[in-house]
Structure formats: C-alpha cells, structure tokens
Amino acid sequence: MSNITILDGGMGQELIARAPEGPTPLWATQVMIDHPDIVRDIHDDYFLAGADIAIANTYAVLRDRLQNNGIAEQFEALHQKGREIACAARDAFGAGQVASSLGPLGASYRPDLAPPVAECAAAYAEIIALHDAHVDLHLIETASGLQLAEGALAGCVDAQKPVWIGLSVDDKDGTLLRSGEALEDALPLLDKYDPAAVLINCSTPEAVSKALPIIAAHGLRFGAYANGFTKISDAFKVVNQTVDTLTARTDLGPEAYAECAEHWVEMGATIIGGCCEVGPAHIAELKRRLK
Numbered sequence: 001m002s003n004i005t006i007l008d009g010g011m012g013q014e015l016i017a018r019a020p021e022g023p024t025p026l027w028a029t030q031v032m033i034d035h036p037d038i039v040r041d042i043h044d045d046y047f048l049a050g051a052d053i054a055i056a057n058t059y060a061v062l063r064d065r066l067q068n069n070g071i072a073e074q075f076e077a078l079h080q081k082g083r084e085i086a087c088a089a090r091d092a093f094g095a096g097q098v099a100s101s102l103g104p105l106g107a108s109y110r111p112d113l114a115p116p117v118a119e120c121a122a123a124y125a126e127i128i129a130l131h132d133a134h135v136d137l138h139l140i141e142t143a144s145g146l147q148l149a150e151g152a153l154a155g156c157v158d159a160q161k162p163v164w165i166g167l168s169v170d171d172k173d174g175t176l177l178r179s180g181e182a183l184e185d186a187l188p189l190l191d192k193y194d195p196a197a198v199l200i201n202c203s204t205p206e207a208v209s210k211a212l213p214i215i216a217a218h219g220l221r222f223g224a225y226a227n228g229f230t231k232i233s234d235a236f237k238v239v240n241q242t243v244d245t246l247t248a249r250t251d252l253g254p255e256a257y258a259e260c261a262e263h264w265v266e267m268g269a270t271i272i273g274g275c276c277e278v279g280p281a282h283i284a285e286l287k288r289r290l291k
Helices: 012-018 027-034 036-049 063-068 072-093 117-131 146-155 183-193 205-216 254-266 280-290
Strands: 053-055 097-102 137-143 163-167 197-201 221-226 271-274
Touching: 012 027, 012 036, 027 036, 027 072, 036 053, 036 072, 036 280, 053 072, 053 137, 063 072, 072 097, 072 117, 097 117, 117 137, 117 146, 137 146, 146 163, 146 183, 163 183, 183 205, 197 205, 205 221, 205 254, 221 254, 254 271, 254 280, 271 280
Parallel strands: 053 097, 097 137, 137 163, 163 197, 197 221, 221 271
Antiparallel strands: none
16 A cells, blocks of 8 residues: 555644643644644654654644734744744654645634635635745645635645645534535535645544545545544534543544544545544554555
8 A cells, every 4th residue: 555645643632632731722832832842742753653744733823813812923933833843853754744734714613603715715825825835735624614615725726835625524424514515515626726635634533434435536636534532512612612622532542543544545545644632653553554
C-alpha cells in the first residue's frame, strides 16, 4: 500500500492531555501561546510514529475566535508560530510535509454560524496568503455545511499549493453533512473548485464509512480522518465552550481504529489519518498496517 499518505492525528486533544492547565475556550491556541514546546513535541511524535504530513496548529486561529477572546491583534503572529513549529519538526525529521489548517468560521460543528460565502472567502484568502509560500498544502477542516465549504474553497482559488477539503458528516447518518444537507450536494462544489483531494473528517468512524462511497464516486483523490468522541454533544455547540464537555470513546484504541482505516482503504481511500482523540499510537498502527 505504498500509495497511502498518512496524516498525523489530533492536535487539540493531545495538547489538552499534555498541558498542565485545563482547557479554555481558546483551546489549542492557548496552549500554543503558553507552551509552544508541547506543540513541537506532538509534531515530533507524529512524524516518529509514521505520519507523512503534519497539520499546523492553526485550526482555531481565526479572527472571529480571537476577537471573542480579546487577542485579535495576535492573528498573524499565531499563524506564523503554528506554521513555523510544524515546519521545524518536519525539517528536524528530515522528511514529510506541512499543511496549513483552515478551521471553520463561527464555531466547530455549527454550520448555521457560517458567514455568507463572500465573507468566508475573504477570511480564508487572508489565511492562504499568510501560509502559501511556506507550507506544502492547505487543508480546509471540518466543513460541516455547504455554505462554509463553498466559502472556504472560494477563498483558496489563488493558492499556489494544493488544497484539500475535509467535510464533517452527521454522526448518526454519514450521508448527511452536520448541517443536515446531503453530502452528495457537496459534489458540485468539487467540480466547481477542483480541490486536489476531499476527505471526511472529525466524525465517528462509523459515519465515515457511510460517507466515503459518496465522495469516492466523484473521482477525486479521497480519504478520511475520524475522531474518537462518543458524539458531539449539544453542550459543546455553544460558542466559546471548552472541550471537557465531550467524552472520548473507550472502544477505539489503535487496533480498532486501524481496522476501520483498512476498510476505508478497501473503498479506495489513499489519505488516512486521525482527528480528535486519535494519537501517536494510532498513527503508528496505521503505519504498520498500511505502509
């Protein structure tokens, strides 16, 4: 399976697990401000485990989130810090790539809070301009509705590096985006904007398995990186909530997760990684089985 690309695993939950303080509404961004060495350690661990791509810790470095927490003036500096830490880990390892992370505007799993397409596009274009000369690719993550997905893709049209998009689906019905819109309705956006790859991310493995045949039929390179939460609770969907309102599964260790991934590869997926609650041990098992 030499054609498989292995993404790293979750950053945010690893940071929370390793940081001495409890989670805050700024989540992984706050840990990067206070303990950048921990971010570097996690990137190092993922490369050592077998990841081909490090996703920079810029998922939540968005103007709306920083504004809500009173640090909007740090926007550019935090993007630079997240990127430079990931690139330093790649360079020290001597192989691999770095992807910028473009998280969802508004809040994760809240597609109803996404701004209009043009506003989304402007916000993401600003991020692309900060990273394009320095990273190997751009990764739109956890796009949970069509409006946000289109806004993000539209914001990437001037990118010189490849653009991948991760769509997040309903945990109970993987044929639907978290917005309730049909996943199939995202396919015309792929035709219009032609990203280099499409993935299903930050959904349960079971939902991913239902979603992949839909995107596989489109013909683009595709893949998946699932999360290890029991579900995305309503309590977490409140803006500025902390991740301790979510519960990790106890039945999704490295071997169980890798079995799911093997099923995705059988479907034709060639990009495999992990999202929240999927750590270095999971990535090591993916490397052992898939490469």
